[in-house]
Amino acid sequence: MTPRAAVQQGSTGATPFVHEGIAFGCDYNPEQWDSEVWQEDVLLMREAGVDLVAINIFGWSHLEPRPGEYDFTTLDTVMDLLHENGIRVNLGTGTSSPPPWLTTAHPEILPMAQDGTTRYPGGRQAWCPSSPVFRARALGFVEKVAERYGQHPAVAVWHVSNELGCHNALCYDEDTAAAFRRWLRARYGTIAALNTAWGTSFWSQVYGQWDEIGTPRLTLSSCNPSQVVDFHRFSSDELLDYYRREVEVLRRYSVAPVTTNFMVTAHIRNLDYWTWAPEVDVVANDHYLDHRLADPTTELSFAADLTRALAGGKAWLLMEQSTGAVNWQPHNLAKAPGQMTRNSLAHVARGAEAVCFFQWRASQQGSEKFHSALVPHAGTDSALWREVVDLGATLDRLDEVVGTRVVADVALMFSWESWWAGDGESRPTHAVRYLDQVHAAYAALHQLGITVDIVPPDADLSGYKLVVVPSLYMVTDRQAANLTGYVAAGGHALVTFFSGIVDEDDRVRLGGYPGAFRDLLGISVEEFSPLLPGQTVTLDSGATSSLWTERLRSTGAQVIARYTDGPLPGTPAITRAVHGDGAAWYLATALEAGALRDVMRTAAHGAGVVALGPESDGTVEVVRRASADRSYLFVINHAGQDISVAASGHELISGATVDSTLCVPAGAVRVVREDTAS
Known part of the structure; x- marks a missing residue:
């Protein structure tokens, strides 16, 4: 069949991102190598089938070595060389890390940590998102890059900064405090409304004027949790505003689509990508297997499904992954033969229409010198290089898949705000972490062979047979009504413990837990009863569970299982409420993996979900x-x-x-x- 063009229309007046078939690419850092290596590079890229490269990601100090002095000679040569060889460019704006001359002249742009100490240059992202000095200098530099390359025929897409918020999303200095106050004024209007939202009557925190409010630096006790959640919201919005400012500059010189690489992954949580996704012309993500997790391969699938959700079900770009080991985990494991291909095609299966890597050629120096690459330190006479070439050929054979969409009957609800709030300082137990519960629910479905769409709490749920809601601690009235209306219309839902507890201000919903979902689930919970680490309880179904129990009574739900021991013997642990043709399950405890899978299977069967794949351990x-x-x-x-x-x-x-x-x-x-x- 004839390869089809991957297309995704953006929202900033850009032309669509169009690529013939599935793109195969990498980050390319020619500035790390002598110029004679560049010709070899493009020949090897053609051999492997690489047709999209990201360059100028960290180019600022090379292009502007001194204030106001620009040298585009190297980048001009590389851009032309790539274009002459049919390789398209994902052109970075180069602003991820400021040059040393800037931080030396203006140390006030450096980020401040929560303890009030400054973080210094020598790494990357040594800048505060709210710094007016950094913004002015960075946007001025972007203008020079955009003016130079805005009409260059090699540019397929613009790449704003790099992994925005990876290290500097939360800054606590005075520039940030001033920006935070402006954000709060826009959100609440009056200081009285802010005091109500933050519950400042507690611990004598009532504010009399805006200038009294600062960033939530470390305190002797726990911080005000509502302030902390708002600071997370603000910080995500502040970096998004910075992204928009770079886009505005680019638009003056180019109609090429603009993106930035998200970090939908297990260890980054500071940006609410539900709010970011509408602002990019094509969604892109960086993902690396995290061997600190019990099941990194299943997490890869979850991240790919979540990235597809951010793209609205359309095509997205895998901007970075690794061919083998990374360099930043406690134990950096190499990939087994074939694993790179399996990982790559798992992303394609879940909607990616570009497969790119960090990076092209493994660095000889610097912090990432032991990070794997398409061309390893061993060179091309290596098993890794041969697998790279094979992967390029395989992707060519899959070009006809472009333009199709993933089919899923089950949705899993996910919220960055619930992540921020539910993992706050003051909670019933620190043993329960939001993402762990999300991963557990996803893994159960994954092992059942069921494909999942990830959705925000306010998504249209009407097209799904089953909606799974793991530990959705923070819920607005509208979001609660969304799930309730879905079940009333005949949908099936499965909700797990510590859901529906607070509203958007982190205010507990009174009258019994889980406040927002109490009527939907046909239950009322009087008290949480978390378990100690290592403690388990048994259910009369034969299942075991850990972490959490609660003093629950049914107000209309059928009791499916009760505890036989532990702090609450005889108390319901699993319930199911029927609403016409709809049904709402509730799990009041953290079931062990096999038992969770069994309940999920029953709920899915009752909802009419047919598994596409065989049951397995996720393999x-x-x-x-x-x-x-x-x-x-x-x-x-x-x-x-x-x-x-x-x-x-x-x-x-x-x-x-x-x-x-x-x-x-x-x-x-x-x-x-x-x-x-x-």
Whole structure:
């Protein structure tokens, strides 16, 4: 079939991002190498099939070595060289890290940590998002770059800064305090409204005027939790405002689409990407396997599904991943043979239409010198390079998948605000962490072979058979009504503990937990009863659980299981409330993985959800991408043995015809163009 163009229309007056087939790319840092290496680089890029590279990500000190003095010689040469070789450019604005001359002349731009101490240059992102001096200098530099390259034919997309907020999202200096006060005035209007929202009658915190409010630096006790949540909101908005300012400059010189690389991953939480996504022309994400997690491969799938949600179900770009080990985890594990390919195609299965890596050539010096790359320190006579070339060829065979969308009947609700608030200082137990509960719910569905869409709490839920709501601590009235209306209309929901507890001001909803969902679930909870680390309880279903119990009574829900021991024997632990054709499950405890999977299976079956893949321990992934006229089945086998799944059609990677049964070898991926769309 003829390759199709990947297209996503943006919101800033840009032309769409268009690429023929699936893009294969990387970060390229030619400034780290002598110029004679560049010719070799582009020849190797062509050999591997690399057709999209990100450059000038950290270019500021190279292009403006002294204030107001610009040297574009190197970047001009590299841009032209790439263009001559048919390689398109993801052009960075170069503002991620300021040059040393700027921080020396203006140390006031440096970020301040929560303890009131300054963070210094020598790493990256040594700037405060609210610094007017940094903004003026950075935007002036962006203007020079945009003026120089705004009409360059190699530019496929603009790349604002780099991983915004990775290190400097939360700054606590006086420039930030002034910006925070402006944000609060716009949000609340009056100081009285702010006092009400923050509950400042507690601990004699009532403010009389705006200038009394600062950033939530470290205190001798716990901080005001409402202030902390608002500071997270502000900080996300402040960096988003900075992103918009760079876009405004770019738009004066170019109509090419603009993006920035999100960090939808387990260890970054400071930006609310639900608010960011509408501002980019094409959603892009960086993702690295995190071996601090028990199951990094399943987290990869979750992150890819969440990135697709941010893209509104449309195509998105995997801007960075690793070919092997990273350099910033306590234990930086190499990838097994074939793992890079499986990871890459897992992203494609879940909506990515660009597969890019950090970086092209492994650095010889610097903090990331032991970070893997497409061209390793060992060079091209290496197993890694051969797998890179094979991956490029495989992506070419999958070009026809472009333009299709992932098919899912189940939604999982996710909220950055609940993450911020639910993991606050003062909570019933620090053993319960929001993202852990999200991952647990997702893993249960993943192991059942069920494809999941991630959705915000105010999403349209009408197209889903089942909606899963894990530990959604902070809920607005509108969001609560959204889920209630969905179930009343015949939908099925499964809600887990510590959900619906507070409103958007972190104000407890009175009358019994889980306040926002109490009527929907047909229960009332009088008191939380968290468990100690290592403590477990048993249910009369035979299941075990940990972390959490609560003094719950049914007000209309059917009791599915009760505790047989622990602090609350005989108390309901799992309930199900029926609302016409709809139903709402509640899990009042943290079920162990097998028991959670069993309940999820029952809830999904009752909702009419049919699993696409076989049940597994997460080592088998089956995802369907489809459009009105075609359908593709992705089967990714992370296991050490061959598997078989039902499928019929043409397999794109091997070129084989599949008649009713598809065999996928251990560690392999197969993609079937199905005989008929499903």
